[in-house]
Amino acid sequence: xxxxxxxxxxxxxxxxxxxxxxxxxGVAALPGDACTALLGRFATTEKLAQCRADNGLxxxxxxxxxxxxxxxxxxxxxxxxxxxxxxxxxxxxxxRNAMLLAGxxxxxxxxxxxxxxxxxxxxxxxxxxxxxxxxxxxxMTLPEFVxxxxxxxxxxxxxxxxxxxxxxSSDDSIIDLLPNVWLPAITLAVLVFAHVMRSMxxxxxxxxxxxxADAARLRGVAEAxxxxxxxxxxxxxxxxxxxxxxxxxxxxxxxxxxxxxxxxGLGRLAVDAIADxxxxxxxxxxxxxxxxxxTASFLxxxxxxxxxxxxxxxxxxx
Amino acid sequence: xxxxxxxxxxxxxxxxxxxxxxxxxRVAYFAASGAETMDPYDGNxxxxxxxxxxxxxxxxxxxxxxxxxxxxxxxxxxxxTEWTITLxxxxxxxxxxxxxxxxxxxxxxxMIDPEFDSPVRAVLxxxxxxxxxxxxxxxxxxxSGEADLPVLLADYRALxxxxxxxxxxxTNPIGTGPFKMEKxxxxxxxxxxxxxxxFFGAPxxxxxxxxxxxxxxxxxxxxxxxxxxxxxxxxxxxxxxxGDSSKFTVQRITSGDWNAIDFxxxxxxxxxxxxRKALRxxxxxxxxxxxxxxxxxxxxxxxxxxxxxxxxxxDGDCPQDIEGAKQLLAEAxxxxxxxIEIFTSDVEEHMVELVEAYQEQVKAAxxxxxxxxxDASAYWDNVWMLEPAFVDSWGQRPAAQVLNEVFRSTATxxxxxxxxxxxxxxxxxxxxxxxxxxxxxxxxxVQEYLFENTASFVPYHxxxxxxxxxxxxxxxxxxxxxxxxxxIEVG
Numbered sequence: 001x002x003x004x005x006x007x008x009x010x011x012x013x014x015x016x017x018x019x020x021x022x023x024x025x026g027v028a029a030l031p032g033d034a035c036t037a038l039l040g041r042f043a044t045t046e047k048l049a050q051c052r053a054d055n056g057l058x059x060x061x062x063x064x065x066x067x068x069x070x071x072x073x074x075x076x077x078x079x080x081x082x083x084x085x086x087x088x089x090x091x092x093x094x095x096r097n098a099m100l101l102a103g104x105x106x107x108x109x110x111x112x113x114x115x116x117x118x119x120x121x122x123x124x125x126x127x128x129x130x131x132x133x134x135x136x137x138x139x140m141t142l143p144e145f146v147x148x149x150x151x152x153x154x155x156x157x158x159x160x161x162x163x164x165x166x167x168x169s170s171d172d173s174i175i176d177l178l179p180n181v182w183l184p185a186i187t188l189a190v191l192v193f194a195h196v197m198r199s200m201x202x203x204x205x206x207x208x209x210x211x212x213a214d215a216a217r218l219r220g221v222a223e224a225x226x227x228x229x230x231x232x233x234x235x236x237x238x239x240x241x242x243x244x245x246x247x248x249x250x251x252x253x254x255x256x257x258x259x260x261x262x263x264x265g266l267g268r269l270a271v272d273a274i275a276d277x278x279x280x281x282x283x284x285x286x287x288x289x290x291x292x293x294x295t296a297s298f299l300x301x302x303x304x305x306x307x308x309x310x311x312x313x314x315x316x317x318x
Numbered sequence: 319x320x321x322x323x324x325x326x327x328x329x330x331x332x333x334x335x336x337x338x339x340x341x342x343x344r345v346a347y348f349a350a351s352g353a354e355t356m357d358p359y360d361g362n363x364x365x366x367x368x369x370x371x372x373x374x375x376x377x378x379x380x381x382x383x384x385x386x387x388x389x390x391x392x393x394x395x396x397x398x399t400e401w402t403i404t405l406x407x408x409x410x411x412x413x414x415x416x417x418x419x420x421x422x423x424x425x426x427x428x429m430i431d432p433e434f435d436s437p438v439r440a441v442l443x444x445x446x447x448x449x450x451x452x453x454x455x456x457x458x459x460x461x462s463g464e465a466d467l468p469v470l471l472a473d474y475r476a477l478x479x480x481x482x483x484x485x486x487x488x489t490n491p492i493g494t495g496p497f498k499m500e501k502x503x504x505x506x507x508x509x510x511x512x513x514x515x516x517f518f519g520a521p522x523x524x525x526x527x528x529x530x531x532x533x534x535x536x537x538x539x540x541x542x543x544x545x546x547x548x549x550x551x552x553x554x555x556x557x558x559x560x561g562d563s564s565k566f567t568v569q570r571i572t573s574g575d576w577n578a579i580d581f582x583x584x585x586x587x588x589x590x591x592x593x594r595k596a597l598r599x600x601x602x603x604x605x606x607x608x609x610x611x612x613x614x615x616x617x618x619x620x621x622x623x624x625x626x627x628x629x630x631x632x633d634g635d636c637p638q639d640i641e642g643a644k645q646l647l648a649e650a651x652x653x654x655x656x657x658i659e660i661f662t663s664d665v666e667e668h669m670v671e672l673v674e675a676y677q678e679q680v681k682a683a684x685x686x687x688x689x690x691x692x693d694a695s696a697y698w699d700n701v702w703m704l705e706p707a708f709v710d711s712w713g714q715r716p717a718a719q720v721l722n723e724v725f726r727s728t729a730t731x732x733x734x735x736x737x738x739x740x741x742x743x744x745x746x747x748x749x750x751x752x753x754x755x756x757x758x759x760x761x762x763x764v765q766e767y768l769f770e771n772t773a774s775f776v777p778y779h780x781x782x783x784x785x786x787x788x789x790x791x792x793x794x795x796x797x798x799x800x801x802x803x804x805x806i807e808v809g
Contacts, residue, residue: 031693031699031700032695032699032700036699037695040361041698041702042437044435046435080352082351082352083352152539160544163545164543165531165536165537165539167344167529167546168507169505169506169507171506259532259533260535260536260539262529262530262536264505268532275695276351277695
């Protein structure tokens with residue numbers, strides 16, 4: 001196990017370095033830079049030169065990257081030229097908000113999705129099961145902004161019980177932010193529920209028909225025990241992977257929902273940072289996203305090892 | 319999406335959301351850049367908040383006539399090169415200090431400082447010297463005679479800041495205006511409170527809150543659901559969401575914002591005035607305006623940057639002339655028509671639609687247009703003023719400013735590169751004419767001359783649409799320069 005963790009960690013460091021270099025070079029290859037974004041259309045050549053000198057943008061790209069890495073080792077994530085603030089300061093409240101949104105959406109979606117997936121997967125051909133599956137397909141196919149508009153219409157216009165968009169600052173207290181998190185969280189939860197539920201349903205359905213489940217039933221084992229002891233441990237691992245990737249997406253990839261509801265999360269910050277050529281911020285956000293995905297996949301593997309004795313014993317490896 | 323929103327707005331109108339707390343005006347601030355500063359002379363000024371906190375020397379009324387703000391009178395010398403300005407007495411800044419000529423001179427010096435290079439310099443750079451004669455008198459010396467200095471001083475950014483405030487005004491703005499800054503957070507919610515001592519009378523609302531809303535559709539949702547009271551501009555296509563509801567008021571405001579297709583005169587084939595004129599007269603401006611901006615979304619123009627609300631506006635007649643265009647092209651050596659490439663980008667709305675509509679219209683004259691899309695982030699740096707033909711966009715400016723800032727030979731931002739000494743002489747003559755009627759005639763002649771010679775195809779000025787909750791009163795349907803924030807009520 002220790003060796004496995006060390007190998008994964010070493011690989012992750014390698015991926016981080018490659019991503020940082022690629023992101024830095026990628027931003028440098030885009031037309032314009034942070035100073036053109038800051039000073040805008042009517043910037044004079046002298047003012048641009050001054051801005052670039054002040055912010056170290058006149059140095060070669062690799063030197064800028066080196067400086068950034070040196071700063072990172074001191075715990076300094078860099079500086080946003082456009083926003084005139086340290087990257088760490090800009091990201092901290094957004095990370096908190098993203099965690100709040102992802103947390104609420106996860107709580108709404110994951111337990112219910114697994115329960116419904118389990119229930120419907122065992123009776124795949126029943127009317128209820130097929131209806132639920134069709135509804136999930138529709139929910140998955142609808143673009144997020146359509147789901148968002150319908151929820152907005154129902155929950156903040158017809159029965160005005162939730163604020164339509166977030167009108168508090170990104171660094172206001174969680175208490176102030178909480179009423180604003182529901183509409184985006186429900187929108188995301190609908191989508192996530194559909195994905196995870198269908199994965200779980202398919203997995204349970206396949207497992208239920210496997211010989212070991214039938215063998216247990218023939219031995220006279222109660223159905224509840226068959227589900228708990230035989231079906232669930234075999235059906236959960238694929239869903240755990242889906243849950244992990246989805247949770248990572250909830251933390252970092254919710255741009256559309258953030259825009260529709262004006263929610264101050266990480267997605268909007270990332271898209272704005274690219275438009276602003278805010279290199280330090282872009283790289284920091286990219287690496288954060290990478291860290292989230294690596295952690296999620298690592299946790300998923302760990303959970304699967306706990307659930308599935310074959311993986312623990314290395315039987316599954318071939 | 320639009321259908322859903324329309325139903326939503328209609329239902330909100332039938333008794334949905336709560337529309338505002340008494341005494342607080344909530345204005346949607348659209349798409350904060352993160353670089354906002356309260357320094358009114360900085361390119362990243364936080365608009366329209368600067369106009370709530372600071373005052374100008376001279377304002378404008380609905381007809382764009384200069385009216386007193388912090389100045390009470392202004393008098394030129396005979397050749398219009400020196401202006402003596404009397405300041406309002408007993409005006410105090412929000413911190414209790416007195417506003418006087420030292421503050422006015424300090425403010426103007428910052429606006430025209432070549433090193434600081436404020437965007438306001440493009441408007442007021444004609445001022446060479448500002449002097450305090452006594453605490454309530456300022457003398458401005460100009461590089462050349464300018465009859466419209468009061469209109470130029472009414473620029474929405476020509477605001478008065480306290481002496482010595484350069485390093486603090488951006489984050490801790492102290493003005494004389496109707497509202498005081500309480501919490502400055504352009505990317506979150508900015509809060510201003512009423513200045514009860516305001517010299518035009520205490521404001522009618524106790525507070526203004528300005529939440530930043532990143533997306534136009536989200537801002538529309540917020541207004542529908544009663545989370546904000548006022549959107550200063552909405553997309554003309556969203557007007558239907560609010561137009562039919564008794565819960566909302568929609569204002570259409572003729573403005574001076576314009577788009578152009580500019581042709582570089584230092585590049586072939588646009589060095590030939592005949593080609594340029596053919597390219598301009600081949601378009602049907604009324605149809606183009608309706609197509610690009612929506613019906614009633616703008617006022618057609620005959621290549622004049624002077625908008626319909628400006629007293630100097632020339633209303634020429636410039637119908638589509640396909641045969642005339644063909645003939646001009648033949649005379650210029652293109653009897654079989656011409657192929658041109660126009661660069662554009664979605665950096666601002668309407669800039670792509672303009673080329674698409676133009677492309678269709680001019681086909682009949684044998685003008686074959688290739689539309690080239692470019693990256694929005696780098697448009698102003700890599701395309702604008704550099705490619706042979708490109709789309710341009712400008713905000714409203716008074717005639718005296720826009721003609722000198724964009725069309726004069728020596729203008730820094732002359733996008734077509736057209737250098738015409740005759741035009742420059744006409745502009746000099748117009749701006750230094752004391753008699754208003756004669757001056758108007760001369761400015762109109764300048765625009766008529768432009769229509770014959772210019773390399774900028776200016777098809778329209780835009781009409782802005784403003785939407786607000788029906789309980790917002792006292793906001794006149796005028797361009798933002800003339801809005802009196804202290805007169806707006808919510809109740």
